[in-house]
Amino acid sequence: MGEVLVLVDEVDGTVKKSTTELLTAARRIGDPAAVWVGPGISDAAIATLGEFGATKVYVADSEDLAKHPVAPAAEVLAQLMGEAAPVAVLVPSTADGKETAARLAIKAGAGIITDAVDLAADGDRVVATQSVFGGSTIVHSAVTHGVPIITVRGNAIAPEAAPATAARQDVTVTLSDSARKATVTGHTAAVKGGRPDLAEAQVVVSGGRGVGSADGFSVIEALADTLGAAVGASRAATDAGWYPHQFQVGQTGKTVSPQLYIANGISGAIQHRAGMQTSKTIVVVNKDPEAPIFELADYGVVGDLFAVVPQLTEEIGKRSN
Amino acid sequence: MKIAVCVKQVPDTWAEKKLREADSRLDRESADGVMNELDEYAVEEALQLIEAQGGEVVIISMGPDRASETVRKALSMGADAGIHIVDDALGGSDAVATSAVIAAAIDGRDFDLVIFGSESTDARMSVVPAMVAERLGWAQLTFAQKVEVSGSDVTIERVTENGFATVTAATPAVVSVVEKINEPRYPSFKGIMAAKKKPVDTLSVADLGLDAAAVGAAAAWSAVNDFAARPPKAAGTIVTDEGDGGVKVAEYLTTQKFI
Ligand SMILES: Cc1cc2nc3c(=O)[nH]c(=O)nc-3n(C[C@H](O)[C@H](O)[C@H](O)COP(=O)(O)OP(=O)(O)OC[C@H]3O[C@@H](n4cnc5c(N)ncnc54)[C@H](O)[C@@H]3O)c2cc1C
Numbered sequence: 001m002g003e004v005l006v007l008v009d010e011v012d013g014t015v016k017k018s019t020t021e022l023l024t025a026a027r028r029i030g031d032p033a034a035v036w037v038g039p040g041i042s043d044a045a046i047a048t049l050g051e052f053g054a055t056k057v058y059v060a061d062s063e064d065l066a067k068h069p070v071a072p073a074a075e076v077l078a079q080l081m082g083e084a085a086p087v088a089v090l091v092p093s094t095a096d097g098k099e100t101a102a103r104l105a106i107k108a109g110a111g112i113i114t115d116a117v118d119l120a121a122d123g124d125r126v127v128a129t130q131s132v133f134g135g136s137t138i139v140h141s142a143v144t145h146g147v148p149i150i151t152v153r154g155n156a157i158a159p160e161a162a163p164a165t166a167a168r169q170d171v172t173v174t175l176s177d178s179a180r181k182a183t184v185t186g187h188t189a190a191v192k193g194g195r196p197d198l199a200e201a202q203v204v205v206s207g208g209r210g211v212g213s214a215d216g217f218s219v220i221e222a223l224a225d226t227l228g229a230a231v232g233a234s235r236a237a238t239d240a241g242w243y244p245h246q247f248q249v250g251q252t253g254k255t256v257s258p259q260l261y262i263a264n265g266i267s268g269a270i271q272h273r274a275g276m277q278t279s280k281t282i283v284v285v286n287k288d289p290e291a292p293i294f295e296l297a298d299y300g301v302v303g304d305l306f307a308v309v310p311q312l313t314e315e316i317g318k319r320s321n
Numbered sequence: 322m323k324i325a326v327c328v329k330q331v332p333d334t335w336a337e338k339k340l341r342e343a344d345s346r347l348d349r350e351s352a353d354g355v356m357n358e359l360d361e362y363a364v365e366e367a368l369q370l371i372e373a374q375g376g377e378v379v380i381i382s383m384g385p386d387r388a389s390e391t392v393r394k395a396l397s398m399g400a401d402a403g404i405h406i407v408d409d410a411l412g413g414s415d416a417v418a419t420s421a422v423i424a425a426a427i428d429g430r431d432f433d434l435v436i437f438g439s440e441s442t443d444a445r446m447s448v449v450p451a452m453v454a455e456r457l458g459w460a461q462l463t464f465a466q467k468v469e470v471s472g473s474d475v476t477i478e479r480v481t482e483n484g485f486a487t488v489t490a491a492t493p494a495v496v497s498v499v500e501k502i503n504e505p506r507y508p509s510f511k512g513i514m515a516a517k518k519k520p521v522d523t524l525s526v527a528d529l530g531l532d533a534a535a536v537g538a539a540a541a542w543s544a545v546n547d548f549a550a551r552p553p554k555a556a557g558t559i560v561t562d563e564g565d566g567g568v569k570v571a572e573y574l575t576t577q578k579f580i
Contacts, residue, residue: 069479069488070451070461094482095439095447095464102448103455105417111542112416114446127546132445133338138549139345145542181460182490185476190484197482203579227579245501246483251334251442252359252500260579271334281577282557283570294559299573303562311567319571319580 002087003056004030005080007073007100008049009092013040015048017200018092020159022152023052027162029121030087031055034166035080037073038066050166052159058084060171070096071179074103079173081108081147088126090119093151101149110146117156117278126150134251134274154199155257190246198247201230203260204279206249207242208234208272210265210286210305214242219309220264226316232256232276234266250275264305268293285309322376322470324367325427325435326400328360330384330391331443338443344538345545346413347443349385356391359438361398361505362498367436368399369503370470377401381426381435383411383419389521396516397508403521410526413538416444420452422536425529428457433492434475439464439499450497460490463497 004026009016019034026032033056034049046057058080065072077089077100089104091097093115105112116128126148130139143149198204205227207220217231224231233243235250249256251271261279266272268284268291276282277296284293284300285308294300301308332338332352341348367378378400382392385407392403404426411422427435440447454461462468465477466485473492478485480499508516526533534540560569574580 069486070463071455074455095480098447099451099461099463102416102420102446102451103461105448105542106420106452106455112446112448113543114448131551136337136551137340138551139340140546140548141543142546143543148543178455178458181458182462182488182494184486184488186487187481188478188484188487199482246480251445252440260574260577270337281579283573285566285570289559289561294557296554297557297559298554299557299570300559301562301566301570302559303566307564308562308566308570311565312570313567315568315571316574316580319575 001030003033003084005077005084005086005089006032006034006054007077007089007091007097008034008036009094009097010040010045013042013045015045017159018154020048020052021154021157022090022092023049023054024159025119025152025157026090027053028119029126033058033084033086035077036061037076039063046166046168050164051161053162053164054166055164057166057168058171059168060173064175065173067184068175068180069182069184070099071103071182072173072175073100074107075175075179076171076173077104078107080171086147088148088150091149091151093153098151101151105149108146108149110149111143112149113141113143114151115153116150117153119150119152131278134270135277153255153257190244195224196228196230198230198232198254199256201256202258203227203229204232204249204256204258205229205262205264206232206234206266206276207237207264208266209236209240211237211242217243219306223262223309223313226313226320234272263293264309266293267291268296322370322374322433323431324370324376324378325381325430325432326360326363326367326378326395327381327423327435327437328364328391328395329357329382329441330354330388331357331441334358334442340545340548344413345548346538354387354390356394357438357441359440359442359498359500362500362502363436363438364395364398364400365503365505366468366498368506370468374470379404379432381423382406383422392521393516394508396519397512398506399512402519405521405523406529407523408526408533410533410537413541414536415541415543416446416448416452417542418536418540420449420456421531422526422529423449424453424456425531426524427453434470435495437495437497439497450495454495457495460494462488462490462494465496465498466501468496468498468502
């Protein structure tokens with residue numbers, strides 16, 4: 001089987017769960033080789049990559065690579081595509097990942113597929129499954145020109161360990177002038193509580209216009225915290241300034257696919273559904289029995305969220321003691 | 322300063338989207354065409370920059386005849402001129418070909434900035450701005466929640482997974498914007514009237530010096546094998562709160578092993 005390049009996503013040197021998902025997907029179509037771009041690789045990171053099946057870890061760790069957005073990763077991958085002749089390149093479906101894939105497609109003269117939720121080998125072709133139009137349509141597609149470059153959506157593939165010994169292989173890359181044209185001069189972290197990352201969370205508790213105010217979100221947060229969940233919001237709630245924009249779920253916000261999604265005071269507009277429709281289990285609390293969100297509900301309560309949600313929070317507290 | 326803004330006509334997001342059986346392409350005829358919502362923010366940002374610093378805003382759109390409505394809408398918001406790329410050969414183009422067409426339309430026209438919305442609501446790929454930057458060899462300043470121009474320096478706040486990065490470059494640069502950057506204006510009656518007299522160049526693929534065989538469905542580098550509607554979800558259990566709604570949800574979550 002051929003090599004499948006997997007671009008590693010990491011925070012502060014720790015491999016993200018999405019990368020273990022990509023390595024799992026890569027094993028369905030070939031032998032995964034992880035690609036680390038930027039400083040800060042550790043033995044522990046290499047061990048994690050090996051645990052999920054990477055037999056090789058290409059490391060391009062010059063400081064310079066982190067000073068410029070997107071373009072350096074595309075240049076590292078383009079160089080490796082030349083040297084390693086992979087059968088596919090997998091990149092996470094984040095903003096950085098999609099743009100890296102975009103630049104790579106132009107450099108390598110290869111087709112690109114974004115937001116795959118599964119991969120399979122069909123002879124020597126790679127077939128990607130995509131879930132489009134808010135999850136209403138399932139599409140199978142393939143790259144027909146060049147080595148397939150595919151971005152894979154987070155939380156779509158369950159990571160499975162398959163221990164291998166990952167051998168580190170250092171790569172030296174000389175960045176082109178055009179890759180250096182934009183320079184990162186600083187990072188500002190959003191204030192973040194102790195909650196899990198919205199896109200990766202197993203449980204998401206969301207609030208909409210029905211929450212009524214910024215203060216009202218304390219009810220949503222309390223439920224989220226008893227479940228170890230991330231908090232999400234509809235655009236009505238983020239536009240009103242009740243909850244920060246980075247927590248918006250939907251067409252113009254984050255796409256989430258958790259095991260459990262609890263929608264409170266959200267009507268279920270098509271643009272909101274686009275971001276949560278593929279959640280495994282959906283629970284709805286809404287006082288309007290006609291709200292379209294009930295069409296998606298596995299379990300729904302017609303009622304006032306300010307009565308139902310606090311009671312639920314309390315009950316979970318009792319049951320988990 | 323001379324700014325290009327790329328806009329796309331997309332099916333109204335309120336309409337149900339479907340693929341056509343015959344060629345697995347998005348059925349665009351059955352829904353109203355509107356300007357991609359994020360592109361309105363791109364137009365607004367360009368107008369604000371010009372209002373502060375002087376200059377010209379040129380709208381670029383690739384799409385069938387009726388996409389001219391979208392170009393006019395941007396002109397009625399206040400842009401100065403339009404370039405509409407229309408060619409039967411373009412139908413079914415993938416992102417790679419689209420980026421080639423747009424890059425060709427930008428190249429050689431002395432733009433300092435080109436501004437895009439960060440994604441279209443139909444294809445949702447978010448790749449064309451980066452592809453255009455790669456093709457032109459310009460700085461890529463994308464996913465901006467804030468854009469500042471001072472002389473030939475452009476600084477943006479790039480939205481990241483947990484906050485933002487400050488990124489800076491010299492013009493010419495490719496910018497894409499996210500929706501929290503501004504509040505797009507509505508065209509005024511005066512703006513709508515004025516837009517009728519503004520110049521729009523209609524260009525073909527050949528006018529841009531590109532080969533018609535390199536664009537369109539036949540030249541796409543990826544293809545849909547098959548598609549199907551997602552199987553409908555089994556109807557769930559809906560109860561009315563009679564003072565015990567929270568407890569009932571907790572019972573349900575317990576049977577599903579979430580608690
Ligand atoms: C191009 C475009 C992109 C968009 N992108 C997004 C997006 O990414 N994400 C998104 O969410 N939206 C998006 N929208 C907006 C979307 O169309 C809806 O306007 C929005 O989702 C509505 O949010 P909501 O459900 O919270 O509010 P509403 O539709 O106003 O619904 C509020 C619901 O709360 C219920 N309610 C009120 N009070 C209570 C109470 N006390 N207890 C229980 N229930 C109560 C009501 O019955 C109602 O069903 C987009 C729109 C466009 C045009």
